[in-house]
Each structure stands twice: as C-alpha cells, then as structure tokens.
Amino acid sequence: MNSEEPTLTTSKPIRADAQRNKNALLEAALDVFVTLGVDAPVREIAAKAGVGVGTVYRHFPERSDLIVAVFCREVDACADVAFSLEEEHSQFDALALWMQHYTSLIATKRGLAPALHSDDSAYSRLPSYFYERLRPALQKLLDGAIQAGEIRSDVEADDLLRAVVNLCMSAHDEANYVNRMVSLLIDGLRYKA
Amino acid sequence: MNSEEPTLTTSKPIRADAQRNKNALLEAALDVFVTLGVDAPVREIAAKAGVGVGTVYRHFPERSDLIVAVFCREVDACADVAFSLEEEHSQFDALALWMQHYTSLIATKRGLAPALHSDDSAYSRLPSYFYERLRPALQKLLDGAIQAGEIRSDVEADDLLRAVVNLCMSAHDEANYVNRMVSLLIDGLRYKA
DNA sequence: ACATTATATGGAGCAAAGTTCCGTATTTCA
C-alpha cells in the first residue's frame, strides 16, 4: 500500500542525495543478501550501491539495522501483494496465490527465518513487525474466502504464518518439500468448506 | 554408557598431554558457550583452558568443530542419564525427569537448537547424531512406561524430541513457557493411560 | 638413564570484516 518514508515524525527534511543513497543501499543489500547470504560483507554492499562504507553506517548504524530494514521492506511488499491479488482473483485463488508468494519470500530470503527466531537483541523488533504487518493481510484473505464459503472458518492467520516459517526453518533448500507441505495446508483449509 | 574415546579405528595412540588439553578445551568451551554464547571468541576459550590458540586449532580445525564436539558431548551425557534414571525411579517418573533434563539441555545451550536447523554445512552432522543418540534413550523410557501401563502407546520418540527443540526455538529465555508446554506434553502422555 | 624421534604447543602474525573518524564535497536556502 504505502511505500515511501513512513516516519510521520519527520523532524528534519532529508537531503535528496541522502535519500537516493539510502534507496540504492537497500536495493544493493537485497541483491547481495540473496546472492551471498546475510553474512555478506558490508563493503560488498557499499560497492554495489556505489557508495563508501561511511555512508552505509550513517544510514544504518550497524550491520543488523541494514538487514532488518531490507527484511521489513520485503515484508511490506508481501503484505501489499495481498490487496492486488484480491482484486484480480477469486477469494480462494487470491489466498492460495498469496500463500505461495509468502512462502517464496521466506524460502528465498535465507536468514529471515533464523532472524525471526534469533535471540540477538538486534533483531528483536523483527518478529513483531513481521507478524503485525502480515497478519492483517492474510486475515483479510482468509475472511474473504470464509465468507465465500470456500474454506473452513477455524483457522488462525498467525498459525499459518508461523507454520510456513517453521517448515522453512527445518527444510533448507528443499523447495519441493516445502511446497508439498504448504499445498497440504491450503488443501486442509478447504476440508469441510 | 560409554564416555571415552569412541574411535575404534584408533590408528595412532594419542599423546597424554594432547588428550588432557583436548578435555580441558571441551570443558572450557562448554563453560564459555553457556556464559557468552557460541559466538564467543576462540581466544577466550583457549585462555580459559590454559592453552594457546594453536592447540585449539590442532584439535578442532575450525571453530564449528569445537562447537559440534561440545554439543555431541552434552548429547551423550543426556542420553546416558536415561539409564541411571531408569534404575532409581518408577517408569513414569524416570520418563518425566528425563524430559525435564532434556529440556534444560536444549534451553540452556543457546545455539544448539539453531545449530540443529542451520544450513551451514559445518553443522550438517549434528542433527543425525542428535536424534540417533537420543531417540533410543527416550524410546526405552517410553516403552517402559507403556509396559507399566502409565502412559499411552501412540507417541513417537522423535516427535517429542523435536517438539521440545521447536518450543525452545521460538521462546528464548521464556523458561516458564517452555516448562509449561513440556509439562502439558507429558501430561498428555498419561491421557488414556 | 639417555638419546632419538614423532608429536604437540604457544603465540606472533596474517587476513577479513565491522565500525569510527574526519577532511572534503554536495545540497539547501536566503
């Protein structure tokens, strides 16, 4: 839905070049994380974004802040997809397609699932952001499908979100396994439609 | 059960001081891991064991080998406890006490649960060791309690082992929560004794 | 007991990666 600076408490106007660099950094980081994993060196990301390391640390005081920012951005995008899917598909299809989309988010971004369960305080705000952003999106799809009589009504959004995270946690690189299990979950929703 | 050098393929006899240092290292590492976490610097462990870093790397070519060795040792100890408990308690009590012991193993050793689910190839041999060592121990206790008519008979050892790992994964530092859930699991076993 | 040899040790030093600092460059605004 929204995409730009969410901070309504904008005390100071951000300089144009700073904003540009921040975006470039987020894009470069996503790219590098997918390729090299979240443990990729900061210098690598800085180089890919065409900035110096100093710039990275101005925007993201530490490594983990950059990781969190990238993940939050992806979570936002994933949540937003729910609304566009709902406009272009039947209730159930929208739900099924979203679950697929969500699953690939978790499966593709190595390090997201671990970060969600990390005891490192640097990642402590991730879980709440994650669930509070995605829960309403999925809930909306579930409600729609329930209203349409396409799925059962006793399923919690959180349970589904967690289930996928957990499945991906213990099944690295086994995309087929994960897809099979997620399909099974979705089919389970239709039981006693 | 066993405790000493398990390698039957002992090609060369190990020098006495080497063995001593290796043990000191394992002990120091466990200590440091519990205090500082598994990310503690190697130098710290070497210092605590009273050896140089070179010695650490002779015995454990890389950091992760030391971590794995420490965890395997703990797993061995935990499996062994099953037998002594069985001798001194009723079947059900032995089972309950062991589950408690096992739970604290997982909950206390930060980094064990994550390592079990890590996609880092350095930890790839941990999961199989873990389950293959603990499954028989728990199975024995379960069978005993089943024979005594104290618990139901349709529960898999693996399921219980995994359940505790998963519970601890998503509940850092919430010992109370974990204990409550594990108690619930154990009570569940008695349902329809 | 001692010499010989195989093995193990310690810790300086190297390399990689996170983070800081500050002189310089760019943007903003009047």
Add this chain to the structure above:
DNA sequence: TGAAATACGGAACTTTGCTCCATATAATGT
C-alpha cells in the same frame, strides 16, 4: 551566489578466525 548544514568517502582502528613454525614435551628403543 555565498554561507551553513548536511552527507560523503575511505583510510585506519579493532576484533576475530586461522596459519605457521621454532620450541618444548612425550613416547620409545637401547
């Protein structure tokens, strides 16, 4: 256009995994 505010780059510092090798220690045969 000029001054003030802000941001930038990247050298340098720190931490940490790991290697190397001159030295020390244990095992073994005499």
